[in-house]
Amino acid sequence: MNYNPKSLKAEEFIHDGEIKQTLAYAEENKNNMELIRRILDKARPQKTENGYHCEGLTHREASVLLACEDASVVEEICAIAEEIKQAFYGNRIVLFAPLYLSNYCVNGCVYCPYHLKNKHIARKKLTQDEVRAEVIALQDQGHKRLAIEAGEDPVHNPIEYILECINTIYSVHHKNGDIRRVNVNIAATTVENYRKLKDAGIGTYILFQETYHKETYLQLHPTGPKHDYAYHTEAMDRAMEGGIDDVGLGVLFGLELYKYELAGLLMHAEHLEAVHGVGPHTISVPRVKKADDIDPDVFDNGISDEIFAKIVAIIRLAVPYTGIIISTRESEELRTKVLRLGVSQVSGGSRTSVGGYAGYDSDERPHDTEQFDVSDQRSLDEVVCWLMENGHIPSFCTACYRLGRTGDRFMSLCKTGQIINCCHPNALMTLSEYLQDYASARTKQVGLELVEKELERIEKDSVRQIAKENIEAIKRSDRRDFRF
Numbered sequence: 001m002n003y004n005p006k007s008l009k010a011e012e013f014i015h016d017g018e019i020k021q022t023l024a025y026a027e028e029n030k031n032n033m034e035l036i037r038r039i040l041d042k043a044r045p046q047k048t049e050n051g052y053h054c055e056g057l058t059h060r061e062a063s064v065l066l067a068c069e070d071a072s073v074v075e076e077i078c079a080i081a082e083e084i085k086q087a088f089y090g091n092r093i094v095l096f097a098p099l100y101l102s103n104y105c106v107n108g109c110v111y112c113p114y115h116l117k118n119k120h121i122a123r124k125k126l127t128q129d130e131v132r133a134e135v136i137a138l139q140d141q142g143h144k145r146l147a148i149e150a151g152e153d154p155v156h157n158p159i160e161y162i163l164e165c166i167n168t169i170y171s172v173h174h175k176n177g178d179i180r181r182v183n184v185n186i187a188a189t190t191v192e193n194y195r196k197l198k199d200a201g202i203g204t205y206i207l208f209q210e211t212y213h214k215e216t217y218l219q220l221h222p223t224g225p226k227h228d229y230a231y232h233t234e235a236m237d238r239a240m241e242g243g244i245d246d247v248g249l250g251v252l253f254g255l256e257l258y259k260y261e262l263a264g265l266l267m268h269a270e271h272l273e274a275v276h277g278v279g280p281h282t283i284s285v286p287r288v289k290k291a292d293d294i295d296p297d298v299f300d301n302g303i304s305d306e307i308f309a310k311i312v313a314i315i316r317l318a319v320p321y322t323g324i325i326i327s328t329r330e331s332e333e334l335r336t337k338v339l340r341l342g343v344s345q346v347s348g349g350s351r352t353s354v355g356g357y358a359g360y361d362s363d364e365r366p367h368d369t370e371q372f373d374v375s376d377q378r379s380l381d382e383v384v385c386w387l388m389e390n391g392h393i394p395s396f397c398t399a400c401y402r403l404g405r406t407g408d409r410f411m412s413l414c415k416t417g418q419i420i421n422c423c424h425p426n427a428l429m430t431l432s433e434y435l436q437d438y439a440s441a442r443t444k445q446v447g448l449e450l451v452e453k454e455l456e457r458i459e460k461d462s463v464r465q466i467a468k469e470n471i472e473a474i475k476r477s478d479r480r481d482f483r484f
Contacts, residue, residue, distance in 0.1 A: 001015070002015070003015035003017065003018035005267065005270050005271045005274040005275075006271075006274045006275055007271075008234065008237055008275070009230070009234075010229060010230040010233035010234050011214070011230065013267065013268070013271040014212050014233060014264050014267055014268060014271075015267075016213075016214065018267070019212070019260055019263045019264055019267070022059060022060050022063050022263050023063060023067075023259055023260065023263065025060055025063070025064070026060070026063035026064045026066065026067040026259070027067055029064050029067075030064065030067035030068045030069070031068070031070070032064075033070075035064065036064060036065065036068055036070075036073055039057065039061045039064060039065060040065075040073075040076055040077070040080060042055050042057065042061070043055070043056075043057055043080050043084075043317040043318075043320075044080055044083065045080075045083055045084050045087040045088075045320070051087075051420070052087040052088065054084055054087070054088070054320035054321070056317075056318055056319060056320055056321075057266075057314075057317050057318040058266075058270070058318075059262075059263045059266035059267050059270060059318070061318075062262065062263075062266055062314050062315075062317065062318040063259065063262065063263050065077055065314050065317070066258075066259055066262055066310065066311070066314055067259065074310060077310065077313050077314060077317065078309075078310075078313045078341055080313075080317055081312075081313035081314075081316040081317055081341045081342045082340050082341060082342075084316050084317065084320045084342065085316060085340065085341070085342045085343075085344070087320075088320060088321060088414055088420075089323075089344045089423075090393070090420055090423070090424060091391055091392050091393050092344070092392070092393045092395045092423055092424065092427045093339065093343070093344065093345065093346055093387050093392045093393065093394055093395060094145070094323070094344060094345040094346075094395045094396075094397065095143070095145070095345075095346060095347070095348050095380070095383070095384070095394055095395065095396055096143070096145040096146060096147055096183070096345060096346075096347055096348075097138055097141070097143045097145075097146055097147070097347055097348065097349060097350055097351075097380070098146070098147045098148075098149055098185075098327075098347060098350055098351075098352060099131075099134055099135075099138065099146045099147070099148050099149065099169075099357075100148075100149045100150070100351070100352060100353060100354045100355075100356065101125070101126050101131065101148055101149065101150040101157070101161075101162070101165050101354065102124065102125035102126065102150045102151055102153070102156055102157045102161075102354060103121065103123060103124060103125075103150075103151050103354050104123055104125055104151050104153040104155075104156035104157055105151025105152055105153055105224075106151075106152060106153050106154070106224050106225070107151070107152055107187075107221065107223065107224030107225065107226040107227075108221065108222045108223035108224050108227075109210075109220060109221055109224075109226060110219075110220050110221075110222070111210075111220060111252065111255060111288055114151045116223070116224065124354040124355060125156050125157070125161075125354070126165070126354060126355055128164060128165070128168050130355055130358070131165050131168045131169065132168055132172055133358035133359075134355065134356075134357050134358050135168070135169050135172040135174075135179060136172060136174045136177075136358070137357035137358040137359075137360075138179070138357055139172065139174045139175070139177030139178070139179065140174070140175075140177070140438070141349050141357075141379070141380045141381075141438065142177075142380055142381075142384075142396070142434045142437065142438035142439075143179070143349075143380065143396070144177075144178065144179060144180045144181070144396040144398060144430065145179070145180065145181045145182075145183070145203070145396065145398055146169065146179055146181070146182050146183065147182075147183040147184070147185055147206065147347075148162070148165060148166070148169070148182060148183070148184055148185065148186075149185050149186070150162060150186050151187075152186070152187035152224070152225060152226060157186075159189065159193045159196060159197075162184070162186060162197075163196055163197070163200050166182050166184070166197075166200045166201070166202065167200065169182050170182065170201065175437070176433070176437045176478060176480050177437075178480075178481070180398040180401075180402065180481075181203040181398035181401050181402075182201070182202055182203060183202065183203045183204040183205070183206055183248070184197055184202045184203075184204075184205050184206065185205075185206040185207065185208075185248075186207075187207075187225070187226065188207060188225075188226075188231055188232045188235035188238075189235070189238075190238065191238045191241050191242045192242070193242070194238055194239045194241070194242025194243070194244055195242040195243055197242070197244065198242055198243040198244050202244070203246060203398070203401045204246040204247065204248045204281050204282060205236075205239045205244045205246070205247050205248065206247070206248035206250070206282070206284065207232075207235050207236065207239075207247075207248070207249075207250075208249075208250040208251065208252055208284065208286065209232070209233060209249065209250065209251050209264070209265070209268065210251065210252045210255060211251060211252065211255045211256040211261060211264075212233075212251065212256070212260065212261060212263075212264025212265065212267075212268070213256045213257075213260055213261075213264070214229050216255065216256045217229050217232075220255060233268075236249070236268075236272060236280075237275065237276075240272075240276050245276075245278065245406050245407025245408070246281035246282075246401070246406050246407060246410070247272070247280055247281060248280060248281055248282035248283070248284060248325070249265060249268055249269065249280045249282070249283050249284070250265075250283060250284030250285065250286060250325075251264070251265050251285075252286050252287070252288055253285065253286065253287045253288070253302075253303055253308065253311070254287050254288035254302045254303065255288060258303050258307060258311065262311060262314065262315075265283065265315075266315075266318050266319070268280075269283070269318075269319050269322070277408055278407050278408045278411050279319055279321070279322060279411070280319070280322050281322065281323060281406075281407075281410070282322060282323040282324070282325050282345065283315055283319065283322050283323070283324055283325070284324075284325040284326075284327070285308070285311065285312055285315070285324065285325070285326060286327060286329050287302070287303070287308065287329060287330070288302065305334050305337075308334070308338075309334070309337055309338050309341060312324060312326075312338045312341045312342055312343060313341040313342060315342065316341060316342025321411055321414045323344045323345050324342050324343045324344055324345070325343070325344075325345040325346070325347075326338060326343045326345075326346055327346070327347045327350065328347050328348070328350040328374045328375060328376040328377070329374070329375055330375055330376065331375045331376055332375075332376050332378065332386070335376060336386075336390060339387075339390070339392065346383070346387075348378070348379075348380040348383035348384070349378070349379050349380035349381075349383065350374055350376075351374070352374060380438075381438070381439060381440050381443050384434065384439065384443055384447070385440075385442060385443040385446055385447075388443075388446045388447055388450050389446060393424075393427045393428065393431060393450065393454060394427075394431055394434070395423070395426070395427035395430055395431065396430035396431065396433065396434060397423065397426040397427050397429075397430045397483070399422065399426045399483035399484065400422070400423075402483075403483070405422075421459075421460065421463060421484070422484045424454070424457070424458060425458055425463055425464075425466075425467040425484055426483050426484055428451050428454055428455060428467060428471065429467060429470050429471060429474065429482045429483070431447060431450075431451060432447075432451055432471045432474045432475070433474055433480055434447075435447040435448060435451070436474055436475060451471065455467060455468055455471075463484065466484075467484075470482035
C-alpha cells in the first residue's frame with residue numbers, strides 16, 4: 001500500500017509509512033539551516049497586484065520546522081505566521097459558541113466523559129422547547145454563530161433529531177437576535193445524511209480525527225461505531241460528496257505524539273485539496289482536558305504551551321487560507337498569545353453542558369453534563385472587550401455562508417486577498433450590532449472608538465461610505481443584518 005493523497009482510502013492518504021519517513025526526514029534536517037531558510041522563504045506572504053499570495057508548506061516542510069528547536073527559527077516562524085494572519089484575516093476574530101444538544105453516546109472513547117460505560121454522568125437530551133430556550137439565552141448574550149454538538153446514538157440522537165434542532169435554532173427570532181450560521185459537530189455519517197445537513201442550511205461540518213495514528217485510534221475507541229478508523233477518517237470525502245463544501249478538521253492533541261499528529265493533519269488537508277480542489281475551511285486545535293471520569297494525566301503525550309503555540313504558528317504557515325479555531329479549553333493567557341500567531345476564530349461565554357445556558361447567570365456554570373472543564377470562563381462581553389483592547393475586531397459576521405461564498409468560491413477570494421473587502425466592513429457592522437444591543441457600558445465605549453478608527457482603514461471610498469451609513473442605521477433604528 002503506497003502513499004497517495006488522491007486516494008479515497010484512509011490508509012493511503014494518511015499513510016503511516018509516509019508519516020514515519022517524514023518524521024525521520026525532519027529529525028535529520030532539523031539543524032539544516034540552508035533547507036530551513038528555503039522553507040521559511042517559501043512560507044512568507046508575497047504582495048501581488050490584487051493582494052497577497054502564499055504558497056503554503058507541505059507536511060514534510062512543516063515537520064522540519066516543528067523539529068527545529070533553534071530559538072531564532074522559532075521566533076521567525078511566529079513572525080511569519082503573524083504576517084500571514086494579517087495579510088488574509090487582518091485583525092478580525094470571529095466569535096461563536098458551542099451548543100450541546102445531547103450527551104447520549106454509544107461509543108467507548110476513553111478520553112471523553114460521554115463514553116457508554118460512564119455511569120457517573122447525568123444523561124440528557126434537549127427537547128425542542130429546551131433548544132429554543134438555549135438559543136434565546138445565547139442570543140441574549142449576542143451570539144450569531146453556533147456549533148452544535150451531540151454524542152453518537154442512533155436511538156436518542158438520530159439524524160432526524162439533529163435536523164429538527166437545526167430548524168428550531170434558525171426559527172428563533174428574539175428581540176434583535178438571530179442565529180445566522182449553525183455549524184455541526186456530530187459523528188461521521190452517510191452521504192445521504194450529509195445531503196440532509198446541507199439542505200438544512202448548515203455552515204461548516206466539523207469532525208475531529210482525534211488521532212491519525214491508527215493503532216492508537218483503535219485503542220482509544222475500543223467499542224462503538226467510532227472504532228472504524230477508515231469510516232471516520234474518510235468522512236470528509238462523504239461530506240463533500242453530499243454537497244457540504246466547508247469542512248473543519250482537528251486532532252485532540254495529547255492522545256498521540258504531536259509530531260505524528262501534525263503530519264497526519266496536514267496530509268489530510270493536502271488530500272482534500274488534491275481530491276476536491278479545496279482544503280479545510282477550518283482547523284481546530286483542542287487539547288485533552290479534565291472532565292468527569294477523565295484524567296488528562298493518564299495520557300502521556302501532553303504538550304506544553306510553548307509547543308502548542310509553535311504548532312498553531314506552523315499550521316498557519318502550512319495552510320495559510322484556513323481558519324484556525326481555539327476554544328475555551330485554553331486559558332485567557334494562552335489564547336492571547338496564539339491569537340497573533342494565526343487563530344481566526346474563538347468561542348466566548350461557552351458552556352460544555354447539555355442545557356448549560358438557559359436559566360443560568362453568566363457566573364453560574366452547571367457541571368453535571370459537562371464534556372470538559374472550561375479554562376476561559378469569561379462572559380462573551382468580557383471576551384469581546386478583551387479582544388478589542390488587544391487590537392482585534394470581534395466579528396459576528398456570517399455573510400460569506402449566506403451569500404454562497406463557500407468552498408472554492410471562498411478560497412478563491414481569500415487566496416487573492418480580496419475577501420478583506422467584504423470581511424472588514426462586515427465585521428464592523430456586526431460588531432456595531434453587538435455594541436448597540438448587548439454590550440456593557442465599558443465594552444460599548446471601547447467598541448465605538450474602535451469602529452470609528454477601523455472605518456477609516458477601509459480602502460474603497462464607496463465601501464467605507466456604505467458601511468458608515470449602515471452603522472448609523474444600526475445606531476438609530478432596529479434595522480440589522482447589513483452585509484457586503
